[in-house]
Amino acid sequence: MAETSQTIPVQAPPAGIWHRLLRRKLAVFGFAIIALVVGGAVFAPWIVRYPPDEQLFDGLSLFGEPMPPSRAFLLGTDLLGRDLFSRMLYGAQTSLIIGIVANGVALLIGTLVGVVAGFVRGWVGAVLMRFTDLMMAFPALLLAICLAAIFQPSLWIVAMVIALVNWVQTARVIYTETTSLAEREFIAAEKTLGASRSRILFRHILPHLVPTLIVWGTLGISVTVLLEATLSFLGVGVQPPTPSWGNIIFENQTYFQAAPWLVFIPGAAILLLALAFNLVGDALRDVLDPTQRGND
């Protein structure tokens, strides 16, 4: 038959996902930054010269001003004469835990609620989505403050609080996407094949949600890191003297003009980390999409 003989030219066998990820320059850049931050956070005790919460004798000038970056203090010192480099590395631990754990839990809750509501529909879906709407209407910050005030503030409690207020957007988006996926014809085709509901859900709906989840997951990292910073600033987040990138900014923001590095450096770190996760997420989304295969 004429039509079957003119097949699409045979492509090289698909390389592994890793291999294809590493072929993208931006993804490699993102990976490098993430590796740097993770490495710095894990090996902080061996890298730093001064403990993060020690107020150093020569950490302040004669007039009590923080020291700008120098040979002795790589990133300068803060208002209390603590080494900013040490605080940044230890703060990376906090920020990564918040960014990954809190955001991961939020994503998980959001997906669960969204998929169940979108796939089951009926009154279960209605109840779940009205609850989501309620959560959305509630000021997230106020809720977070309430929750954090009830529990004893600690890093893990802060992470859970952030997860509990941040899942709503994910749930909304996933719900909409699930409902439209469930209406697609290939789902109807699966039903006519006799596929069970769980098979349709896990084999045919969830894989299609992966790109959305990657985008929301990577965007959520910067949002959660900043939310943690806000909570810390309000005194219900990570308690001083434990450093986090967020509370470094907020502790020092009033001296922004006199000592710009104190705000600029942690700010840039948050930005770079969020960017790195976004770049890796983007690349991952493309690599995992079979319709993009051969385009890289």
Next chain:
Amino acid sequence: MSGALPSVTALREAARPLLSVRDLTVSVRDRGVTRPLVENLSFDLHPGETLAIAGESGSGKSITSLALMGLLPHNVSVTSGQALLDGVDLPSLPEPDMRRLRGSKVAMIFQEPMTSLNPVHTIGSQMIEAMRAHEPVSRGAARAAGIAALRRVRISEPEQRMRQYPHELSGGMRQRVMIAMALAMNPALLIADEPTTALDVTVQREVLELLRELQDSTETAVILITHDMGVVAEYADRAVVMKAGRMVESGAVADLFASPGQDYTRALLAAVPRLGDGAARGKPRPPATRAPVARLVDAQVHFDIGANVFGRPTHRVHAVEGVSFDIRPGETFGLVGESGCGKSTLAKALVGLVPHRGHIEVAGHALAGLTTQGKRDICRDVQMVFQDPMAALDPRMTVGDAVAEPLLIHQVCPALERQARAAELFRRVGLMPDQMTRYPHEFSGGQRQRICVARALALQPKLIICDESVSALDVSVQAQVLALLDELQRDMTMSYLFISHDMAVVENVADRLAVMYLGQIVEMGTRDQVFGNPQHPYTRRLLEAVPVPDPAGKGRTYARSKGEVPSPIRAIGDAPQRMPLRDIGHGHLVA
């Protein structure tokens, strides 16, 4: 006037052409590589003439029309050649000048009238805007001209229509509005890009007849872009046949159909299903005496819509209203009707995708009241092949897995054997087993439909429902898929429920058929009974409306319908009147 009058065609040949396309090449730039989509296309178009550009998908016919209108996508451009309209080269015209020309001198009608009309503006405001964009006329004058234009395309109550929104009109009316808008400025050239592909046959006939009448009175030249050789034969004076961006052949339609000069044209014309070919194929299979594979007795499908203050539905869609028929083992049962007649809903009810009332049984098991396991078992007996294979395949699953999916769901064989069985199915439908690791988007439309057929075959069902399964395919591919279905049926003794809007295709494949209208069957019988001796007026109308791929049949008269098709949506409690079927001999049932 005296002496021998020169023929109209000769006169036209002598006159200067309105549009002269010379060596037009349109290319796309993709990642720094330039690839031609249309190559060295040349043709002339004279005033009052209809030129058809015919070809299958990917032949570049739509790109040609967009190039003439100056509406190419940003990465596509005319790289060489000319298109002179009254001596003005369209591709080299700057955008502001082109904009002035568009709508006034060159107008275009698109395939899908719903997407080309703005849904948030009334018909009237869109028409008035379009006119005032080209001529400084007052709103009142433009409005009057708009009403006159609507009246010209025979839209009833034009004053009323001016105040309506596009969604309030039917597909045929919307396309007529588009024509009215296109012709309102008396353009010299009208480009119609698949103007009737999205419409039902009876509506298609009306729209094309209308276009021809208007053309006769205005001397507008028309470029008719179509894949339908029947439309070419009936409505075009000359035709250009395109394939993969190149012109294969051009000439007067009568000559082209009588003696095609190129193999491709010949193959294309041979692939077009024609009414009457089915009868020539031989006698329908003798009715088997065994139990039917599917039996419908007074099947009904209703959907409740709307809600009053108490949340009770106010209206009911009578999608399927009391349908009864049997499908016998090994036969092909055709189900024809226009869009909205309920034929697809009936198919969905048969596979349990929508709830039904009445009695439907498949392979001896009633569908109603089945347990989950029972529903799953029914799937082994009845399978479905959908219209759009791209939509029916999971884009994130390899086609090998898709074909193996039913084997896995029903645990028909051990995991190791599954791949081998899937490979066998691939070979069976004419594909290579080494293509199994690919994804659906890497295949052509016809190949994808073969994959869907393979998936439906996997469980060796007794009945396969083909819901418009070949409608979206090009004619040559359509012929191949139909041949495959026929071959499979002979080897595996399956039955098909073949649902289609295309009378010619159904005539070619069906042993028996039913004609559906507004949820009810109006005529049912063997192919020879229904096509040889159509009794119901609706069946006759459908048959007359089918464009015949033979220019000799041009100018047949066609009775115009009296208004719009009634709606199957009715207030609750107001059930439609049932049309009882009576036997007029040998099982030929007519309402």
